[in-house]
Amino acid sequence: xxxxxxxxxxxxxxxxxQKVMYAPNTNGEFQxxxxxSNIEEYATKLAxxxxxxxxxxxxxxxxxxxxxxxxxxxxKNRMDIPTLASxxxxxxxxxxxxxxAKNFRxxxxxxxxxxxxxFGITIDDLKGFNYGK
Amino acid sequence: MENSFKHxxxxxxxxxxxxxxxxxxxxxxxxxMAFGITHSLTFFYFPLIKLNNMPLIAYREVPKNxxxxxxxxxxxxxxxxxxxxxxxxxxxxxxxVQDENKLVGLQTSVYYLPYMPEDxxxxxxAHNLLVYGKENDEYLISDPVFEDVVRAKENxxxxxxxxxxxxxxxxxxxxxxxIPKNIDYENILKKSIKKNAKSMTTPFPFAGVxxxxxxxxxxxxxxxxxxxxxxxxxxTHIVRMQEEIGTGGGGFRFxxxxxxxxxxxxxxxxxxxxxxxxxxxxxxxxxxxFALKCxxxxxNIDRLNSQExxxxxxxxxxxxEEAFKILKTI
Numbered sequence: 001x002x003x004x005x006x007x008x009x010x011x012x013x014x015x016x017x018q019k020v021m022y023a024p025n026t027n028g029e030f031q032x033x034x035x036x037s038n039i040e041e042y043a044t045k046l047a048x049x050x051x052x053x054x055x056x057x058x059x060x061x062x063x064x065x066x067x068x069x070x071x072x073x074x075x076k077n078r079m080d081i082p083t084l085a086s087x088x089x090x091x092x093x094x095x096x097x098x099x100x101a102k103n104f105r106x107x108x109x110x111x112x113x114x115x116x117x118x119f120g121i122t123i124d125d126l127k128g129f130n131y132g133k
Numbered sequence: 134m135e136n137s138f139k140h141x142x143x144x145x146x147x148x149x150x151x152x153x154x155x156x157x158x159x160x161x162x163x164x165x166m167a168f169g170i171t172h173s174l175t176f177f178y179f180p181l182i183k184l185n186n187m188p189l190i191a192y193r194e195v196p197k198n199x200x201x202x203x204x205x206x207x208x209x210x211x212x213x214x215x216x217x218x219x220x221x222x223x224x225x226x227x228x229x230v231q232d233e234n235k236l237v238g239l240q241t242s243v244y245y246l247p248y249m250p251e252d253x254x255x256x257x258x259a260h261n262l263l264v265y266g267k268e269n270d271e272y273l274i275s276d277p278v279f280e281d282v283v284r285a286k287e288n289x290x291x292x293x294x295x296x297x298x299x300x301x302x303x304x305x306x307x308x309x310x311x312i313p314k315n316i317d318y319e320n321i322l323k324k325s326i327k328k329n330a331k332s333m334t335t336p337f338p339f340a341g342v343x344x345x346x347x348x349x350x351x352x353x354x355x356x357x358x359x360x361x362x363x364x365x366x367x368x369t370h371i372v373r374m375q376e377e378i379g380t381g382g383g384g385f386r387f388x389x390x391x392x393x394x395x396x397x398x399x400x401x402x403x404x405x406x407x408x409x410x411x412x413x414x415x416x417x418x419x420x421x422x423f424a425l426k427c428x429x430x431x432x433n434i435d436r437l438n439s440q441e442x443x444x445x446x447x448x449x450x451x452x453x454e455e456a457f458k459i460l461k462t463i
Contacts, residue, residue, distance in 0.1 A: 002418075004417075013250060015250035021387055022384070028394075030395075040376045042369065043376060044373065046369045047255070047366075048252050078256060080183075083256050089297070
């Protein structure tokens with residue numbers, strides 16, 4: 001059995017932890033090894049950064065009145081539309097409408113409360129949105 | 134349970150939990166066995182289903198496949214419960230781990246687990262962990278992908294147990310209730326290995342080795358996409374799906390190879406097991422190389438050669454095809 005190289009690179013996204021993988025030892029038997037992969041680190045970091053970029057872009061869109069605060073909190077909570085729709089219990093087409101500023105203004109407190117609960121914030125955080133400050 | 138429980142770290146949450154539970158309740162089953170007996174190795178590429186705007190890619194069977202099949206395959210009886218009421222869910226968990234000193238498995242959302250590193254918090258509702266005790270209002274947790282035991286306050290764990298969305302756990306709790314006396318491993322392993330080999334060589338174009346080739350085609354086409362941000366995210370998404378919580382570097386492949394090695398004790402054709410195990414290990418290694426190429430491609434997007442990247446995936450698919458053709462005849 002050919003030997004597999006066990007990566008021992010730093011992965012800062014794991015906060016000092018290491019994961020485990022199976023690989024053959026010198027006797028050809030499989031056992032677990034702790035490892036650290038900077039490939040995994042890069043992929044995770046990029047996914048985290050993408051949500052940060054989406055949040056920033058969303059703040060600009062809120063300033064120029066196209067997006068709603070719901071979209072901001074969606075990205076802040078690392079959700080996409082299907083996930084948010086599933087969690088809040090609305091159809092995706094409805095959620096898409098709520099992400100637009102012009103529709104957001106017309107939303108009643110009952111709907112806003114549902115979103116607030118999902119995001120762990122208050123209705124005022126949505127209504128009186130202060131650009132995430 | 135608190136004093137006598139020994140925590141272990143595993144490659145994958147569901148197989149780790151099932152292995153620990155069965156072993157604890159009197160049936161020593163390793164993680165590779167739990168994974169292999171439930172024929173959990175797979176590949177699935179479905180561009181029409183999107184996750185963060187990216188195509189769905191899976192390297193192992195759907196969550197709960199191990200829990201659902203382990204009782205069928207081994208004849209173990211597993212108590213399974215979901216709850217509508219959070220108070221009832223906590224009362225039962227407390228009673229089981231505190232009063233009855235039992236070890237119990239739970240399905241939870243990664244996003245809401247308080248001990249999860251910040252960068253790892255994504256919405257994935259099918260993470261499995263073990264609870265082995267309770268101290269005041271804190272549950273003592275053995276999370277299979279962490280090196281040491283962790284803790285979570287009841288209110289926080291409840292949020293993780295009742296997260297909504299895809300694969301919503303609904304407080305799902307499970308533990309073995311009875312272990313059969315005689316288990317016919319030889320026949321069970323033969324069936325499971327054949328079943329897994331069939332699913333990896335399925336004619337359905339989006340699954341198994343055909344699915345790997347389909348994804349490879351899609352990766353080749355990305356060369357012509359001018360949206361650099363999308364291409365970067367696409368390539369790293371593929372890597373994340375491969376490396377998802379609990380595994381690393383085509384890790385499910387190494388896990389399955391470990392299973393095939395362990396299966397040698399049960400009167401099957403050991404030459405076939407050895408050959409297939411070596412091939413699947415090789416595939417896991419190539420998939421790691423593939424992941425590296427994806428990341429390098431994303432880092433140096435101006436010099437992207439997606440055909441080169443796709444080649445590795447095709448190579449892995451051919452090797453797996455050879456391995457599973459052998460295993461079909463076990």
